[in-house]
Amino acid sequence: MRASNFRTLLRNCLCVLALAAAALMPCAASAQSSNQDPCGDGSGIMPVADKSLGVCGLDDTEQAVVYEGDLSIPFSIRSCWADWEGNEWSTAYCSKSRDYTMEVIGPAQGQKFLLSGPSGNVAVTLEFHHPSTTATTIIPGQVTSTRFRGAANGQQTPVYFSLTPDSTVAPAPGIYRGTLQLYLYQCNPWGDPNNPYDPIICKGSTASDNRTELNPPLTLDIALVVGSSIRISGLEDMVLQMPNPLADITAEQHFCVYTTANSDFSLRADSLNGNGEFLLGGVSSSDTIAYEINILSEIPPKKKAKLTEGVFTKKDWKGHASLDCTGYSDENMLLELTIPAANLANPQDYQYMDTLTLTVEMN
Structure with a gap:
């Protein structure tokens, strides 16, 4: 099982014998x-x-x-x-x-x-x-x-x-x-x-x-x-800006999940601030903003799943055959993040942050 963290911010010698006229000339060995x-x-x-x-x-x-x-x-x-x-x-x-x-x-x-x-x-x-x-x-x-x-x-x-x-x-x-x-x-x-x-x-x-x-x-x-192994890599921090006028915030990034012999795997996402839901926490207050996470496979058959915080998906995705998805030029997974506009209507803090941990497990 492997986990990866990232933060979301709202902001031989050959011897030859020669014979000549009955004379034998030996070669040194x-x-x-x-x-x-x-x-x-x-x-x-x-x-x-x-x-x-x-x-x-x-x-x-x-x-x-x-x-x-x-x-x-x-x-x-x-x-x-x-x-x-x-x-x-x-x-x-x-x-x-x-x-x-x-x-x-x-x-x-x-x-x-x-x-x-x-x-x-x-x-x-x-x-x-x-x-x-x-x-x-x-x-x-x-x-x-x-x-x-x-x-x-x-x-x-x-x-x-x-x-x-x-x-x-x-x-x-x-x-x-x-x-x-x-x-x-x-x-x-x-x-x-x-x-x-x-x-x-x-x-x-x-x-x-x-x-x-x-x-x-x-x-x-x-x-x-x-041996059987799995590796997740390629995730980076995400910085988001408050839209004006108010609208849904969406962001995405590709990442890589390698498994031996392209074995199937499942995935779980854990929010540092959430318990059963994904939450951004205010840096100077206890205010929170809920967000949503979808995971998609880029390897056919393509599958998409809306994640529940702390729960492994029932989807069986295919791992990539390359440890780093061919130098991260062929990443096989996509993460989509959405913050509905309704959750942004009355923020009580100037900045919100969460650490999202993705854990992958071979089936």
């Missing part, structure tokens, strides 16, 4: 980390590649996020290098920092990933957040151009993914799932980003004695939980 030490500091007895790269917090767990709630997935990354004195037969600290790039593969449409659920697919934008740089949008199947900083001495760097669902159409309640594949590519520790003859290479580098890659990729299972 990149070292690969299997993420066997995801959360440690890389100082244990293990292959150098596994010392050097670890992703902590994403293994073997479905990452659940809540629509219109916390849409972040926190984890940490170790990216460093121990040189060859540290291997599967000895202990050595992963002392040197290594930058890395990232690639994520999964169901996608354009530049967004797709999660599947009760009403089809939900398109989401995926961003990677690292403390040393601004948020980086992850394009499906593309390696990031940004190189992210690792840390020396096997330190884990806290990072997170954030998801932004497409807000054009709200999904029906349910759970929307997707499985993504995360690749990390350490960069060679030399090179000049501004020199094409001495580039810094990450994915595709064959410098296996200085960097590694996360391979096989890490599986990232995501579940987007969409």
Whole structure:
């Protein structure tokens, strides 16, 4: 249930083998980390590649996020290098920092990933957040151009993914799932980003004695939980002037009511000064002026209801599919306010005010 107040005022690397005249020329292969030490500091007895790269917090767990709630997935990354004195037969600290790039593969449409659920697919934008740089949008199947900083001495760097669902159409309640594949590519520790003859290479580098890659990729299972929700917005204060000559005062304004999957809703209006009727109260006296409220739906089938103060309507209106009615360009509800001329005949105060609270409830 949601309420809104307003006031009324009266006023991967490819290796190629080449054969020529019975001579075999091997291609160097990149070292690969299997993420066997995801959360440690890389100082244990293990292959150098596994010392050097670890992703902590994403293994073997479905990452659940809540629509219109916390849409972040926190984890940490170790990216460093121990040189060859540290291997599967000895202990050595992963002392040197290594930058890395990232690639994520999964169901996608354009530049967004797709999660599947009760009403089809939900398109989401995926961003990677690292403390040393601004948020980086992850394009499906593309390696990031940004190189992210690792840390020396096997330190884990806290990072997170954030998801932004497409807000054009709200999904029906349910759970929307997707499985993504995360690749990390350490960069060679030399090179000049501004020199094409001495580039810094990450994915595709064959410098296996200085960097590694996360391979096989890490599986990232995501579940987007969409609950039933309703939201009212777009209401503003109304300032009214006393007509001369005396006549009915009328005013109106559009507002937005969003519900998941265009679910039906009902509405109640409460007057701060009234009890069973809508009343404007004098600011310096106890005098009151009664007014009337009608609510209309702008979404077919259009319905109109004259409201009784403090009572939910029996009308079932359709909610809008967009949280803000497409930037408030397509508001689905209309409020009409009328003060009959007869109620204005003998005012005892110079200004009258009321706070009208609209409460919406899904059926």
